Amino acid sequence: MLETHLRKRLEHQEILLMTHIVLGYPSFEDCYRIVEAMVAGGVDLMELQIPFSEPIADGPVILMANQQALAAGATVARCLEFADRVCREFPIPFLFMSYYNILFKFGVDAFAAAMADRGVRGAIVPDLPPEEGADYLAAMDRRELAPIFIYSPNTRPERLARIATVARGFVYCVARKGVTGADTRFSAHLEDYLRRCRAATALPLAVGFGVKDRSDVEFLTGKGDIAVIGTQTIRIIETQGIGAVTPFIRGLRP
Amino acid sequence: MLETHLRKRLEHQEILLMTHIVLGYPSFEDCYRIVEAMVAGGVDLMELQIPFSEPIADGPVILMANQQALAAGATVARCLEFADRVCREFPIPFLFMSYYNILFKFGVDAFAAAMADRGVRGAIVPDLPPEEGADYLAAMDRRELAPIFIYSPNTRPERLARIATVARGFVYCVARKGVTGADTRFSAHLEDYLRRCRAATALPLAVGFGVKDRSDVEFLTGKGDIAVIGTQTIRIIETQGIGAVTPFIRGLRP
Amino acid sequence: MNDRGYYSGFGGMFIPEILSTTFDQLIAAFRAARSDPAFWREYEAIMSTYSCRPTPLTFAENLTRHFGGARIYVKREDLNHTGAHKANNVMGQGLLVKRMGKTRVIAETGAGQHGVATATMAAKFGFECTIYMGEVDVERQRPNVFWMERLGAKVVAVRTGTRILKDAINEAFRDWVTNMDSTHYVLGTACGPHPFPEMVTYFQSIIGREARRQILEREGKLPVRVYACVGGGSNAMGLFSGFLDDPVQLVGVEAAGRGLASGAHAVRLSSPDASVGVAQGYKTYFLQNRDGQMKETHSVAAGLDYVGVSPILSQFKEIGRARFEAATDREVVDALAFTIRKEGLIPALESAHAFVQAFKEAPLLDPADAIIINQSGRGDKDIFTVADAFGDPAWQQFIIDKAERYRA
Amino acid sequence: MNDRGYYSGFGGMFIPEILSTTFDQLIAAFRAARSDPAFWREYEAIMSTYSCRPTPLTFAENLTRHFGGARIYVKREDLNHTGAHKANNVMGQGLLVKRMGKTRVIAETGAGQHGVATATMAAKFGFECTIYMGEVDVERQRPNVFWMERLGAKVVAVRTGTRILKDAINEAFRDWVTNMDSTHYVLGTACGPHPFPEMVTYFQSIIGREARRQILEREGKLPVRVYACVGGGSNAMGLFSGFLDDPVQLVGVEAAGRGLASGAHAVRLSSPDASVGVAQGYKTYFLQNRDGQMKETHSVAAGLDYVGVSPILSQFKEIGRARFEAATDREVVDALAFTIRKEGLIPALESAHAFVQAFKEAPLLDPADAIIINQSGRGDKDIFTVADAFGDPAWQQFIIDKAERYRA
Numbered sequence A, B: 001m002l003e004t005h006l007r008k009r010l011e012h013q014e015i016l017l018m019t020h021i022v023l024g025y026p027s028f029e030d031c032y033r034i035v036e037a038m039v040a041g042g043v044d045l046m047e048l049q050i051p052f053s054e055p056i057a058d059g060p061v062i063l064m065a066n067q068q069a070l071a072a073g074a075t076v077a078r079c080l081e082f083a084d085r086v087c088r089e090f091p092i093p094f095l096f097m098s099y100y101n102i103l104f105k106f107g108v109d110a111f112a113a114a115m116a117d118r119g120v121r122g123a124i125v126p127d128l129p130p131e132e133g134a135d136y137l138a139a140m141d142r143r144e145l146a147p148i149f150i151y152s153p154n155t156r157p158e159r160l161a162r163i164a165t166v167a168r169g170f171v172y173c174v175a176r177k178g179v180t181g182a183d184t185r186f187s188a189h190l191e192d193y194l195r196r197c198r199a200a201t202a203l204p205l206a207v208g209f210g211v212k213d214r215s216d217v218e219f220l221t222g223k224g225d226i227a228v229i230g231t232q233t234i235r236i237i238e239t240q241g242i243g244a245v246t247p248f249i250r251g252l253r254p
Numbered sequence C, D: 001m002n003d004r005g006y007y008s009g010f011g012g013m014f015i016p017e018i019l020s021t022t023f024d025q026l027i028a029a030f031r032a033a034r035s036d037p038a039f040w041r042e043y044e045a046i047m048s049t050y051s052c053r054p055t056p057l058t059f060a061e062n063l064t065r066h067f068g069g070a071r072i073y074v075k076r077e078d079l080n081h082t083g084a085h086k087a088n089n090v091m092g093q094g095l096l097v098k099r100m101g102k103t104r105v106i107a108e109t110g111a112g113q114h115g116v117a118t119a120t121m122a123a124k125f126g127f128e129c130t131i132y133m134g135e136v137d138v139e140r141q142r143p144n145v146f147w148m149e150r151l152g153a154k155v156v157a158v159r160t161g162t163r164i165l166k167d168a169i170n171e172a173f174r175d176w177v178t179n180m181d182s183t184h185y186v187l188g189t190a191c192g193p194h195p196f197p198e199m200v201t202y203f204q205s206i207i208g209r210e211a212r213r214q215i216l217e218r219e220g221k222l223p224v225r226v227y228a229c230v231g232g233g234s235n236a237m238g239l240f241s242g243f244l245d246d247p248v249q250l251v252g253v254e255a256a257g258r259g260l261a262s263g264a265h266a267v268r269l270s271s272p273d274a275s276v277g278v279a280q281g282y283k284t285y286f287l288q289n290r291d292g293q294m295k296e297t298h299s300v301a302a303g304l305d306y307v308g309v310s311p312i313l314s315q316f317k318e319i320g321r322a323r324f325e326a327a328t329d330r331e332v333v334d335a336l337a338f339t340i341r342k343e344g345l346i347p348a349l350e351s352a353h354a355f356v357q358a359f360k361e362a363p364l365l366d367p368a369d370a371i372i373i374n375q376s377g378r379g380d381k382d383i384f385t386v387a388d389a390f391g392d393p394a395w396q397q398f399i400i401d402k403a404e405r406y407r408a
């Protein structure tokens, strides 16, 4: 199970790193090379985003990546193929990230089965609150896959607790209001919020939205368990090429 | 008095000819030459139109002439000067034709005085029905000037009679509905109408709107007393020059 | 001789003889209709089912707060079908045309508003329709021409005179003297020969009747002043009609264009450039020269760009029953922008003249008092003019791109 | 967990976690307002003083005669302030925003109609306002952008996705997840996550309530069928709401664009190109491919050019409570031209879809029966599109001349 795996890693690392790529952007070949580079850099787990035409919770950078991947011909089938390969070849856990329509059109149960088949360990579906996810929860549960849910600074205490009852693997704590890719002020405010998250669940906490560099990761160390680096790696690849990925990741932790 | 003069001429001519010019169009100099040419051709009396910016009862040809005369600088003062000269130099009666605002702004009484002064014998004011013309009638009457009124095919019998009581000189019978310059079908219908006019007034009848050539004049002979040639002479001057005026007028009667 | 529609010496019927019978019929038909209580009911019924009457009286809360004086109400003639008070007049005359058994209507138009309204009425009643419009106006008001044509009207571009509203009126009269048997001339404002000033006022009086009732309901008392822009004077007469017997100040606002001193304006009731004259069939104040030739006029609002004015308003001026002010193009565009921003209302450029004056006076009035501004029409029809007044570069680029595509 | 707005399995709330509290507040505020009788009264009061409600129900005498079947009535939402039924929804949500104490509103817009309506409401209520609009729509609906800016709104051209309505909705959500504390998202149609479908329907139900009362007054009986165009579904739901418990056929008309076979259309409820999916926060029929990626849509009417549709209409389709038809661009332009010519009414291109279907069916119905067509908006906003559809050369020349002057 994902949680067990993460706990084990946490015995050796004060904080884990999770990165994110959009499948098919800039191409599936490049995606493979990026995964390779990230693993070489020492990431602990990765989100593979299946592109969707309406990525409502994503900011401009990831949004554009979604569109370009689709324009270049990315399909769900090719994303599954890709996941199959990286799960076999790399020793870290991979998660799918996508919007609910991708799962819904595939068939939620069939999708969970396909994930299990290919060794994908869990999924993040930002537009699927637990209340809408009964089928999904059942299907994931049946295959011991982790449905990753989200905490936000706006989530009320009783809701944090309720979400904790269905979440598996870890909880993804959105560091601030807004979409992916915008700047986050890492502040006392954030510390407070993470304390509330910690109180609500025994699961490891991933912290995302706006983690850019080593000082951000340092800030999170001791407060969260996983630092999520999303948009920043896309920016680095776009400006400095895939060759810059490994040193970037490596540089995030001391 | 105008009527007496006309009756005298009618002893020698079965039908009289009245022509029309717009003062200042194309220029006052040309107007003088046109009057000269018309008198040479044998016209019996003439309308001198003082141009107005809103000649509501005139068709496109005379309308344009009004505008161009004004654009070239025609003023009421220059029109009076012109009238003064032609009345002195030519042996036929001249009438003013204009819209009421010209008289009104000048002062109706002053205008009548100016006419009398210069020897103009009467006036046609197509937008001044007798009901609106008490001042005008009084002023004209005081100077034995002829206020020429209009009959139309739409004028009801009792109104024909009423107009007859204030009209002097002659009555202008509009041959048809419409503005100046459009074609008129000279028909039994017209004959009928003129019979009604004749019955309503003892004054000579002028017939206007659409008289173009000798056959029109022949048709009118015996039915009316004066054939009015308006737009047609402007057309002839525009297409054939002032030189064509005398032969044209001469050719209208046998 | 019987009544010829004089108001302290203004008005009258200066019409070509050929129309005398037509006017007799029209006067008779109008008198009969007016004294038939069923007629007004029929009129109200059509205005409430085909247009949106009664139009609302909107309390302009934000403007009131901003100016800190009188409580400002706006009478919403912009919500009429076709977007202006012109609908009131054309539907009324349309009912008369049916009574007279005529089958064709003609009209002049300046802004295009009255042309669209007439063409609409003609479509609804199944009349043939020809609209006369100065060539200059055809060019600047093309959207309205487009809709008139879609409505089945023939739009004739008038190329004579100054090629604007007054020339279109002349041309309509020329049509009428030719086709009076089949045709009624739907004059668009409270001008022209009797009975038009009275008749148009009668139909537009629905504005004032409603406004009076509405303000009494809302405020429990009469307004201290009411404001209307003055082109020909129909929307002003419409609003004023409701308050003639009341202690209410009537304020008419004319178009001062580029300023009274510039000569480029349309101020007839409070400018030395105007004097009493007779044209287009009636006696009133005209912008004319010493000889009586009409002058060119100017206003950013095409519907106010006219040389004459209702003889009834000339009377009101003479006897002091109404006060007349003027607003410049610049003031008008500013008041328009401010009203849009503050209240979400988009008055027509014409109507914005009334807003200018009300804005000047509201702060000086008692906060317990109410005033009414007549929003005679809606301003989205004016986008080509307003966008130019604002000099909006994005709009210009849009037009340039559009043109590019048409050229291709 | 409590009610999440499902209609036979359509609807729901597929929202990012960060909005959960915002939606809880919104649902609570809406529930409270709806169960407070003073709220609806306040709503009706503002709609009758700021807009022109009740809007008339116009008997289309000429169309009725022409088709020789059912008596055709037209519900005149075009006479609303800002020119469409969108006003009903925005004013209602505006009142809620005041109740919730928020100070800023955002909205998506396609045709621009909802954007103008929202910007108007924001000006009136003194809210800050940002409007998201696909870049393609910004280009084709420039006049509306101009007015939104004059109304004080910030208009953001959305350059992502297909750069039309659905992308504007996504972008509005992105704003909302950032600014939910100060900001309310005024969704423009009966789509999106709960409570929007229910809430927008509630405000738009004023159309159907009035129409039912009006037709009973006029005809003494119910209509046999009522017709509305279907974009997101708000005007249709508004009209239908009045007749849900009656034996009245509800007919929704979608945009068949260049024809169902062409793929260039926006038919979600009666086309094999559509299937059930979840996007933009709710479950309904979407035009999407097998993977669940949304397709491009097309309609001559920008307001119908949308991939999703109200979940309540999906339910009506599923349970057979409404019938759905489609009209092609060509049919729409023809019906528009015919309606203008015959009745002097200028429906919006969106609304003209409903006219197409009514014209097909009216001749087959009993002359003693009545039908109602919802004229959801006025068509003069569409002049750039309509002039192109008619290929009017004079209009093109006008634009070319105008561009020439801007270039100079």
Ligand SMILES: Cc1ncc(COP(=O)(O)O)c(C=O)c1O
Binding pocket: C084, C085, C086, C110, C111, C112, C113, C114, C188, C189, C190, C229, C230, C231, C232, C233, C234, C235, C236, C302, C303, C304, C348, C350, C351, C376, C377, C378
């Ligand atoms: C909206 C609007 N207001 C006012 C006017 C001026 O006319 P009147 O003075 O007759 O009301 C016009 C004329 O076209 C108009 O369109």
Ligand SMILES: Cc1ncc(COP(=O)(O)O)c(C=O)c1O
Binding pocket: D084, D085, D086, D110, D111, D112, D113, D114, D188, D189, D190, D229, D230, D231, D232, D233, D234, D235, D236, D302, D303, D304, D348, D350, D351, D376, D377, D378
């Ligand atoms: C006039 C008009 N009608 C209809 C629609 C379609 O929306 P709905 O289906 O929500 O009524 C729009 C959308 O912009 C519109 O502007």
